Amino acid sequence: MKEHEIRHLIGQVKDGAMSRRSFMRKMLAVGIAAPIASQMLVWHDVAMAQSTRVYKPTKAGGGGPLKILYWQAVTLLNPHFATGTKDQDGSRVFYEPLAGWDNEGNLTPILAAEVPTRANGGLAADGLSVTWKLKPNVKWHDGKPFTADDVVFNWEYAKDPATAAVTSGSYNTITVEKVDNLTVKVVFKQPTPFWADAFVGVVGMIIPKHVFEPFIGAKSREAPANLKPVGTGPYKLVDFKPGDIVIGERNPDYHVANQPHFDTIEIKGGGDAVSAARAVLQTGEFDYAWNMQVEDEVLKRMETGGRGKVLSVPSGNIEFIILNTTDPWTEIEGERSHAKSKHPTLSDPKVREAINLLIDRDSVQKFIYGRGGTATANFVNAPAQYRSPNMKYEFNIDKANKILDDAGYKRGSDGIREKDGKKLKYVFQTSINAPRQKTQAIIKQACQRAGIDIEIKSVTATVFFSSDFANPDTYTKLYVDMEMYTTTMTQPDPERFLNQFVSWEVATKENKWQGRNVSRYVSAESDEAYRAAQKELDPVKRAALFIKMNDIYCGANVILPVLARTRVAVAGNTLTPNYSGWDSDTWQIGTWYREA
Amino acid sequence: MGPYLIRRLLIALPSLLGISLILFTVLALAPGDPFEELATNPNIPPEVRANLRAKFGIDDPVLVRYVRWLAAMAQGDWGFSFASRINVDTLILQRVPTTLFIVGSSQILALAIALPIGIYAATRPYSIFDQIANTLAFVGFSLPTFFTGLLFILVFSVTLDWLPFVYRSDLAATGWRWYWEMFRQSIMPIMVLALFQAASYTRYVRSAVLDVVRLDYVTTARAKGLGEKTVTLRHVTRNALIPVVTLVALQMPAVFGGAIVTEQIFRVPGIGSLLISAILANDTPVIMAVTFVFSCLVVLFNLIADLLYGWLDPRISYN
Numbered sequence: 063m064k065e066h067e068i069r070h071l072i073g074q075v076k077d078g079a080m081s082r083r084s085f086m087r088k089m090l091a092v093g094i095a096a097p098i099a100s101q102m103l104v105w106h107d108v109a110m111a112q113s114t115r116v117y118k119p120t121k122a123g124g125g126g127p128l129k130i131l132y133w134q135a136v137t138l139l140n141p142h143f144a145t146g147t148k149d150q151d152g153s154r155v156f157y158e159p160l161a162g163w164d165n166e167g168n169l170t171p172i173l174a175a176e177v178p179t180r181a182n183g184g185l186a187a188d189g190l191s192v193t194w195k196l197k198p199n200v201k202w203h204d205g206k207p208f209t210a211d212d213v214v215f216n217w218e219y220a221k222d223p224a225t226a227a228v229t230s231g232s233y234n235t236i237t238v239e240k241v242d243n244l245t246v247k248v249v250f251k252q253p254t255p256f257w258a259d260a261f262v263g264v265v266g267m268i269i270p271k272h273v274f275e276p277f278i279g280a281k282s283r284e285a286p287a288n289l290k291p292v293g294t295g296p297y298k299l300v301d302f303k304p305g306d307i308v309i310g311e312r313n314p315d316y317h318v319a320n321q322p323h324f325d326t327i328e329i330k331g332g333g334d335a336v337s338a339a340r341a342v343l344q345t346g347e348f349d350y351a352w353n354m355q356v357e358d359e360v361l362k363r364m365e366t367g368g369r370g371k372v373l374s375v376p377s378g379n380i381e382f383i384i385l386n387t388t389d390p391w392t393e394i395e396g397e398r399s400h401a402k403s404k405h406p407t408l409s410d411p412k413v414r415e416a417i418n419l420l421i422d423r424d425s426v427q428k429f430i431y432g433r434g435g436t437a438t439a440n441f442v443n444a445p446a447q448y449r450s451p452n453m454k455y456e457f458n459i460d461k462a463n464k465i466l467d468d469a470g471y472k473r474g475s476d477g478i479r480e481k482d483g484k485k486l487k488y489v490f491q492t493s494i495n496a497p498r499q500k501t502q503a504i505i506k507q508a509c510q511r512a513g514i515d516i517e518i519k520s521v522t523a524t525v526f527f528s529s530d531f532a533n534p535d536t537y538t539k540l541y542v543d544m545e546m547y548t549t550t551m552t553q554p555d556p557e558r559f560l561n562q563f564v565s566w567e568v569a570t571k572e573n574k575w576q577g578r579n580v581s582r583y584v585s586a587e588s589d590e591a592y593r594a595a596q597k598e599l600d601p602v603k604r605a606a607l608f609i610k611m612n613d614i615y616c617g618a619n620v621i622l623p624v625l626a627r628t629r630v631a632v633a634g635n636t637l638t639p640n641y642s643g644w645d646s647d648t649w650q651i652g653t654w655y656r657e658a
Numbered sequence: 659m660g661p662y663l664i665r666r667l668l669i670a671l672p673s674l675l676g677i678s679l680i681l682f683t684v685l686a687l688a689p690g691d692p693f694e695e696l697a698t699n700p701n702i703p704p705e706v707r708a709n710l711r712a713k714f715g716i717d718d719p720v721l722v723r724y725v726r727w728l729a730a731m732a733q734g735d736w737g738f739s740f741a742s743r744i745n746v747d748t749l750i751l752q753r754v755p756t757t758l759f760i761v762g763s764s765q766i767l768a769l770a771i772a773l774p775i776g777i778y779a780a781t782r783p784y785s786i787f788d789q790i791a792n793t794l795a796f797v798g799f800s801l802p803t804f805f806t807g808l809l810f811i812l813v814f815s816v817t818l819d820w821l822p823f824v825y826r827s828d829l830a831a832t833g834w835r836w837y838w839e840m841f842r843q844s845i846m847p848i849m850v851l852a853l854f855q856a857a858s859y860t861r862y863v864r865s866a867v868l869d870v871v872r873l874d875y876v877t878t879a880r881a882k883g884l885g886e887k888t889v890t891l892r893h894v895t896r897n898a899l900i901p902v903v904t905l906v907a908l909q910m911p912a913v914f915g916g917a918i919v920t921e922q923i924f925r926v927p928g929i930g931s932l933l934i935s936a937i938l939a940n941d942t943p944v945i946m947a948v949t950f951v952f953s954c955l956v957v958l959f960n961l962i963a964d965l966l967y968g969w970l971d972p973r974i975s976y977n
């Protein structure tokens with residue numbers, strides 16, 4: 063889809079000739095994720111959709127206890143220290159950001175009075191600042207009012223390197239000014255198209271100035287409130303045992319009318335995903351369990367008990383395979399897979415094309431992941447039900463055989479193809495995880511039928527995903543021909559996500575393999591598109607640039623997307639939870655309710 | 659006795675030092691990073707992680723870190739957890755009551771089962787009762803706790819729906835209801851541990867009693883006309899219990915150490931589950947503290963067991 067076509071569509075939405083929803087659907091069809099599509103409309107002064115979710119309870123409280131089970135326990139309750147989703151989700155019960163992302167990728171105001179747009183004066187035309195209006199009459203759990211000072215304080219707190227905040231990356235390049243008691247202005251160093259980072263979503267939770275002020279910087283660890291949060295959220299802390307349980311009670315002064323529905327909340331942690339599913343679906347001891355990394359078949363069997371249901375929402379995470387175009391078996395300047403080296407056979411686009419045809423994505427989805435993922439040919443993915451016509455995937459062994467025959471790869475006596483003495487023999491690596499090993503087996507079998515020999519290698523997840531640069535088996539080293547893993551798109555902005563497709567991020571010995579471009583494939587065109595997108599304020603042009611990057615890498619068959627992952631959770635039959643693939647599971651815990 | 663105690667304590671010091679050095683080095687050499695989750699998150703620049711590592715001193719050489727840890731430990735500072743950023747001693751102390759309750763009661767229950775069965779079986783060797791007890795004991799300690807645990811859950815929670823299988827340290831009930839709920843949620847983990855432990859104790863008690871029951875003084879006691887009950891309880895059991903008491907003393911560190919597998923299955927927030935989650939999160943200070951406390955307890959209870967020998971059997975001298 064070309065730029066002017068998108069503009070035309072936006073025009074139609076503005077005039078009311080096309081519904082917002084069908085615009086989003088059209089965008090998704092060309093691989094533009096919902097949040098970006100939604101931002102395009104905002105840029106053109108079409109207001110973001112208000113969440114259509116119905117909240118039935120007519121008064122706050124009276125819902126009894128809400129029991130949530132996490133198979134990883136919450137270890138801390140300071141959002142600026144939260145390393146994993148468990149801690150972010152736990153903190154989100156008590157703390158809130160200015161705005162969060164709903165299921166469709168709409169920015170939803172929480173502590174902000176409204177989402178900044180160009181129409182309401184929130185967004186500067188030059189992209190250098192954004193002004194947030196805060197919701198009035200919001201009170202902290204200790205009764206003190208929530209003001210602009212608190213917001214400014216969070217910026218000071220997070221950006222101070224001595225605080226050792228995990229969120230510092232979102233705050234150390236901006237400046238935040240207080241305009242008046244209920245207005246703050248975020249100023250960027252350069253025009254920033256994606257402004258909804260600081261104070262938004264998982265990195266945006268606001269902690270109170272009057273409680274944390276004495277503990278900024280080196281003393282951050284000593285703050286008693288790290289264990290006893292004082293937030294603005296729908297629940298107040300009753301008790302917290304790190305690594306075990308979080309208990310909260312209803313906040314009677316919550317700033318949203320009729321919320322929350324439940325009188326108490328409990329997040330119990332520990333154990334494993336399968337038994338967590340069992341506690342919700344089979345015994346009904348708990349109302350909700352998160353992140354069900356359980357084979358769909360197992361969940362289906364438990365679901366037959368009729369006590370609960372399996373839910374899934376789309377996310378930006380993608381399970382994909384990298385075909386290494388550099389040589390992983392020769393050491394150059396002290397590293398293998400050196401960016402300048404060339405793989406003897408995988409550098410041939412024909413071979414890569416053939417391998418892409420040998421991945422039976424539909425079977426992987428159907429027999430292994432079930433509701434946990436959707437087969438896809440795109441790296442940047444839209445919600446599952448819409449597939450991109452730009453990139454297509456196909457499973458066709460005959461076609462793969464023909465391509466290899468035509469390219470001159472002849473079968474040897476052992477049935478393995480070779481050309482000029484170079485055999486199509488590859489080592490295929492991933493982390494140890496039952497669905498991944500099954501996927502490996504499916505691909506190995508298909509490759510065998512096309513005369514490609516695959517040796518399967520699996521590495522413990524703790525080693526595979528570690529940053530230990532002495533270990534040859536980490537995923538960023540890529541000391542193999544092929545590897546498979548999931549990369550997470552935690553925030554609905556593909557800018558940081560797509561830095562995996564630029565030349566200056568190539569993982570090398572020099573940057574201790576911390577570069578995000580693990581495939582090492584470089585394309586001047588992609589670099590150019592990325593640089594342009596970083597400066598491009600017009601969301602339409604920007605999206606077109608990101609789509610171009612996606613198509614360059616997927617089209618070259620260097621990145622072979624397999625499945626767009628969904629976030630799967632289980633809930634008791636009567637519970638109506640509200641969780642989003644673009645934000646925390648507990649991002650709107652106040653709107654959860656139980657039907658009688 | 660006094661000089662012996664001092665000598666043993668002096669020997670304990672270098673061995674604890676050695677243990678701590680080995681533990682520390684092994685942990686430092688193990689792969690993994692406490693901030694691993696940040697590495698795979700595209701929204702967090704690598705500098706943030708590098709900064710955190712530098713701030714927490716993870717990048718320093720192993721020896722420097724060890725000396726720093728030892729110096730802090732000598733002053734009673736156990737360090738803080740990378741995962742929750744609170745002091746390790748606070749974290750451990752929170753877990754002690756639950757562990758003592760669950761593992762302690764399972765030990766008491768195990769003894770309550772093993773003692774009468776073992777003694778009764780030994781006084782009637784090769785009777786039907788003995789055969790059955792023996793068979794059950796074999797079955798009991800051949801079944802690992804993760805198996806019996808899951809079996810209990812499937813039978814009592816999933817199929818029969820009688821008992822909860824998630825242990826909660828904060829029960830929302832008060833008064834009698836609290837006791838009832840506590841009983842309901844602890845019965846399964848306690849039983850799983852107790853049955854396993856009882857099985858091995860039973861065999862120990864039986865063989866210890868069997869050794870004593872054939873001795874001449876027992877025949878003498880019977881010849882004096884004492885009742886069978888008095889002979890068994892006062893003359894046989896008392897002497898037979900010496901090895902059993904030692905065994906139980908050596909089990910004590912395990913009571914503090916918790917039961918990793920069972921705690922994980924039933925989500926009991928004890929020391930064992932703290933250790934396993936710390937290991938999974940590469941939270942070195944917590945792993946170090948828990949394992950080190952555990953080795954101290956092993957050394958201590960070994961000493962206590964040795965002292966108990968002398969008290970139980972005056973023939974052993976400490977010179």
